[in-house]
Amino acid sequence: MVRSEMTSKAAQTESDEPIWLAELPRSTARRDAAPPRVDICVIGGGIAGVATAFHARRAGLSVLLLEKNRIASRASGRNDGQILLGLGEHLNRLVSQFGEEESRRLWEFLERNSEETKVAIRTLGISCELKEEGGLRLSISESEQRELVESARLMEKEGIPHSLWTREELGRKAEWAKGFHGGLFVPGEAIFAPAAFVRGLAEAFEKEGGRIREQEEVLAIEGEAGNYLLKTASDLSLEASMIVHASSALAPQLDRSGFLDRVVFPFRGQVLLTGVLDSKLSARIPCWAMSSHFCYEYFRKHGDRLTLGGMRWSVKGEETGTMDDSRVNPEITRNLWAWLQEHIPEAASAGIERVWTGIMAGTPDGLPLIGPIPGQQGEFLCCAFNGYGMGFGFLAGKLCCELMTEGRSELPSAARFAPRRFT
Known part of the structure; x- marks a missing residue:
């Protein structure tokens, strides 16, 4: 994608139709x-x-x-099609908010939803590009990595399948991901076309x-x-x-x-879709449900492209209170693109193909x-x-x-x- 096209996408204010x-x-x-x-x-x-x-x-x-x-x-x-466990939150934070027993029940509900969703897809013959390859939580700081270590300890205690990766292990298993301090792999997560x-x-x-x-x-x-x-x-x-x-x-x-x-209360999320990745890079990126920064940024592969969402925390008001999904926030687009350039730099040459928003509903807890x-x-x-x-x-x-x-x-x-x- 030429620079003028990239500049146009970064300044765009109208929402594209979501790829899904x-x-x-x-x-x-x-x-x-x-x-x-x-x-x-x-x-x-x-x-x-x-x-x-x-x-x-x-x-x-x-x-x-x-x-x-x-x-x-x-x-x-209008989301990015991830079937997550634990609200995308690190388990230690769920335990801090709800306690161990309630967090266990909440995790069980989400595990059961994941399994019953997959069963429904298979038994009903729904064609939705289901990929059951797991999920990866990435840490962007040493403090977040310590929280992943604590989450892994709690998962071990509860018998939840997982794999904790150090920075060095992440470098071997996901060498295309840059600037992270480690990761926590959760095999029960999945992606699909929502x-x-x-x-x-x-x-x-x-x-x-x-x-x-x-x-x-x-x-x-x-x-x-x-x-x-x-x-x-x-x-x-x-x-x-x-x-x-x-x-x-x-x-x-x-x-x-x-x-x-x-x-x-309503709030607006924003997602971008890259253009076609280099074929060698695409082959190296697994079909995982992925996130970083406590799930404030989330991404996954879709065919030979990447979707990347989040960054509402980076703008004033955090996109809370809006009901308009016909518009996108150019500042968020630029911040998402900067994240991609920093953390998956090889994908930057693919440019941005689409940008869209979606309105979600939140509750105090x-x-x-x-x-x-x-x-x-x-x-x-x-x-x-x-x-x-x-x-x-x-x-x-x-x-x-x-x-x-x-x-x-x-x-x-x-x-x-x-x-x-x-x-």
């Missing part, structure tokens, strides 16, 4: 016939909404999923008899548990016994209780909201994954389904995700 959406076959919007009444109406067609709808339909319930845009068109199609997975799961849901209406914006919810009425922008009126809010940062707009306005809205019997949440939707999503949908149908769940950390923790 650009590579999908073009299709017309799903507009399944909407039955007059369903057991469950799911609002939001990302990983959480589609997974909840899928599990609920398999449980024998009538389910309608409504999506304002297209399936996986927002956060689920939008392809979510749309494949949506197709499986439809084959089970579920209904999907894309480009169907919900404007208002009326009524109460057992007898909800939803009104949409296309003048559709639908009745449902239960409702699931799974529209991520948009969920507060339909929450009549005001609860979500108090506990959910960094954990999702899965369960009934406090004081709103019959309305459930499955949202606010703090940027780790692919690490939670498939099993989160199962948990939400169990809470709706049985009122309880034996899944690990189920109580920790309950929205009532903020009341």
Whole structure:
């Protein structure tokens, strides 16, 4: 890529289409016939909404999923496609925040999500470029390396598979990575094409008899548990016994209780895609889920290119509070590019092919909201994954389904995700 093209990308303010959406076959919007009444109406067609709808339909319930845009068109199609364990955080930090016992249950939930996601991909025949080669956490300082050492000690205690690498070992196993002090390899992590997975799961849901209406914006919810009425922008009126809010940062707009306005905040992530790497360099970089700087920067290989995201911490306001994924921040683009030049310098000659953003939803404790809205019997949440939707999503949908149908769940950390923790 010539210098003028690089300069243009670094100054770009409009978001490109994410590679995950650009590579999908073009299709017309799903507009399944909407039955007059369903057991469950799911609002939001990302990983959480589609997974909840899928599990609920398999449980024998009538389910309608409504999506304002297209399936996986927002956060689920705008991340970098990593299935992580431990929130991407080093385990010592999880233990510091939640304690050893709760951290163990949280890790178990994420491990189970990873395994059940992979099983679903295989059994449902979803084509989404799944690579199960593990993940690598890289340290950018001696202090972070000490935290990786402590995390490895805790993993050893809990029997979690891992491999701690010194700077010298990293130099032998990943010689293309420069300027790091060591790493922690986690074999249970994986990468895939996230939008392809979510749309494949949506197709499986439809084959089970579920209904999907894309480009169907919900404007208002009326009524109460057992007898909800939803009104949409296309003048559709639908009745449902239960409702699931799974529209991520948009969920507060339909929450009549005001609860979500108090506990959910939007923030914007940014990802770039390099051009085609030199073939010899591409062959040397494994298909790992990778991150550095406590997962503030994250990257992976996609075909013969690299995706690299993060750096929102490097700008004023950290991109918190924005709901606009049609724009990118040129300062973040430049900072991501500087990171690439420093840490994978051989990739710099490939230039930047695309830059995009995605809006995520966060909570004060960094954990999702899965369960009934406090004081709103019959309305459930499955949202606010703090940027780790692919690490939670498939099993989160199962948990939400169990809470709706049985009122309880034996899944690990189920109580920790309950929205009532903020009341």
